Amino acid sequence: MAEQPRNERPSLGSWLDSRTGYKGLLHEALFENVPGGARWRYVWGSTLSFFFVVQVITGVFLWMSYSPSSQTAWESVYYIQHQMLGGWFLRGLHHFVAQAMTVLLVLHLMQVIIDGAYKAPREMNYWFGVVLLILVLALSLTGYLLPWDQNGYWSTAVSTNIVGMSPGIGQSLQTVVVGGVTYGHLTLTRFFALHAGVIPGLIIVLIVGHVYLFRKHGLTPKQPLKGPDQGFWPEQVLRDAVACLAVLAVVLFFVVREQGAPLGAPADPAEQFSAARPEWYFLFLYQFLKYFPGSTEIIGAIVLPTLGLVVLMAMPFLGRWKLGHRFNVGFMFAMLAGAALLSWQSISADRNDPEYQVAKAVSQRDAARAVEMANAGVPITGALTLMRNDPYTQGPRIFSRNCASCHRYDGHDGMGNALPKDSISASDLKGYGSREWLQGFLNADTILTTRYWGGTAHTEGDMVGWLGDHIPETDEQIATRRNVVLALSAQAALPSQAAMDRKDSAQIAMGIAFMRNTKNGCAECHKFQDVGTDSPELDGWGSREWMVAFVNDPSHPRFFGRDNDRMPSYGTEKSLSQREIEMVVDWIRQEWYTPKTAATRK
Known part of the structure; x- marks a missing residue:
């Protein structure tokens, strides 16, 4: 009797194929015909798809640690950047891949226009690509706000103000995007929803449609064909893989060099940020708007960019004629050359702008300071509370706004901005209370310079006269004057010379x-001490308590009294709060939190 054949169990691959048909789909994807053979000019679409997948993956992992609220956004990004294992790398990869995608999209668009791949019957696919470019730029724009730092906050404020210029619906649209009339928590949550949900969803839909239409109409080869047709696999796949790895290597170079992505100080709506700039691929528009001041700004912000987009969308119709195709190619290169020129102008203008360079230095200082303070712990009220109560960053701002009209700090306004010498009418307070400062003050040759009393009403006062009458000549007198400098400076109890x-x-x-x-x-x-009667009193001169009391009311009998020379009583007049006075005093005394001082206190 013949033996019955056994029922063989199908392989896992066969089982999956019978239920999904993946082998047919894979064969359809890999063995697409490439007219004229594989070419390097065709790699951009695949490279873009690869990096969009990278963005989705890194974005999901960043999402797991990100908290989108105005009180926790910066803090969660700080955690990712500085505390989470590998967080700096993950965030840097997401940041620089976003920039790479913009470059790749422009290259892809150039290849499509040059090859005429926008012509019939591929018009719809071309329009899908243009909309994808706009969505990727929107993705970058919405992501710029999410760290909730100063640069992102103020740059977004500028961009949303441009939205408000649109005729008719501009103001209403801006209100919807911002989430009200002011920038805050709702602005952040709406941008996060757009960045992490709405825009990626639209991009996925358009990519699917783009690939479908591409497969439907096939590849548009560059004429003349360089060789016989080939399959997408393996020649073109190999070129695509090499291109992806090459771009990835460039991205990784920047990620490692920059140690991730930049993070500025926490966003402070109350502190204007003059160093705010958009990402480099928006600089051309930022510079372009400078040519349309005042009421003409709408022309540069809305009208001309819209006309440029209309021409871009109309290229399939213009390209029906040979001259039209040449116009399209010329228009594209003109736009790119114009964008490059405007970007260079913007960078060059900033490089030669002293005020911007000062603002940039201040922003870098504040960013480093925010991280330094957050390392010691962030209060439940958020990192912005740390910054607003920090003498190191707030002291120079208070000084610049309230004191620099008369005083200087090392020759500038406290923030690094040089001011005219003829505007100095009071002492330079750099090193106030120190031995070096007093050495110059108690000297008849220097007390009347602009560093001390040269611009004040005290030039004819008793102090100037006494110094002129008591110029030390003998070694004993010189030693006595030096000892007085040491003793008076010791009254200030400066931590730096303890x-x-x-x-x-x-x-x-x-x-x-x-x-x-x-x-x-x-x-x-x-x-x-227990002798003498006249003011200013020298007990505790230059100490924190003495300086705080002096700034509160320099006209007090303890200080200058009726001889006070224009110095406002900031405390009694309520022009500065007690905390603001303390912060500017602590800054002048260089007495603020550092990890070193914190360790000493422990």
Whole structure:
């Protein structure tokens, strides 16, 4: 009797194919005909698809650690960048791939226009590609806000203001995008929804449609054909893979060099940020708007870009004629050349703009400071609270707004902006209370310079006269004057010279003894310790308590009294809060939080 054949179990691949038909789909994808053979000019579409997948994957992982609210967005990005294992690499990859995609899309569009691949019957596919370019730019624009730092916040404010210029619906559309009349939590959540959901979803739909139409109409080969037809696999696949790896290598170079993506200081709506600039691929538009000031801005922001887009969309119709195709190619290169020129102008203008360079330096300082402070812990109220209560960053701002009209700090306004010498009418406060500062102040040759009292009403005062009458000549007098400088500076109790004060305690004691002398010493004119009667009092001169009280009310009898020379009473007049006064004093004294001081306190 013959043996019955056994029922053989199908392989996993056969089982999947019988239920999905994946082998047929794979064969259809890999063995597409490439007229004229594989060419490097065809790699851009595949490279774009690869990097969009990279963006989706990295975006999902970033999403897992990101918290989209105005009080937690910066903090979560800080965590990703500085604390999460590999977070800097993940964020940097997402950031630089986004920039690479813009370049790849432009290259792909150039190849399509040059090869005439936009002509009938491929018009619809071409329009899909143009819309994809717009969506990728929108993806970059919405992602720029998500770190919720100063640059992203203020750059987004500018871009949404451009939306508001649109005739008719502009203001309503801006309100919808912003989530109200002010930028805040709703702005961030809406941009996040657009960036992580709406725009990627639209891109996926368009990519599917783009690929379908591409497969339907086939590839448009560059004429003349360089050789016989070939299959997509393996020749073109190999070129696509090499292109993907080459672009990825460039991206990884920037990721490692920059140690991820930049992160500025937390967004502060109350602090104008003059260093805000869009990403490099939007710089041309930023520069372009400078040529349309005032009421003409709508022409540069809306009218001309819309006309350019109309021409771009109309290329399939214009390209029906040979002259029209040449026009399309020329128009494309003219737009690219114009964008490159405008971008160069913007970069060059910033490079030669002292105010921008100062603002840029301040933004870099603030960014580093925000990270330094966040490393010690972020309060529940958010990182912005740290920055707003930080003398290191807020002190120079307060000084610039309120003090720089008379005073200088190392020759500038506190923020690094140089000011005219003829506007100096009070002392330069760099190093105020230090030995070096006092050495110049207690010198008849320098007290009347602009660094001290040269621009004040005290030029004819008793102090200037006393210094002129008591110029030290002998070694003993020179030593006494030096001891007085040490003793008076020690009253300031500056943290930066605490060690020197301890070392020079003997000379300081001798200086104090001379200061208490009511005949030829300081107590002849000033109250010091238990002797003397006149003001300004020298007890605790230059100390934190003394300076805070002085800024509160310099007209107080303890200080200048009726001899006060134009110095506002910032505290009693309520022009500055107590905390603002303390911060500017701490900044002048260089007394702020550092990891080193925190470790010393422990």
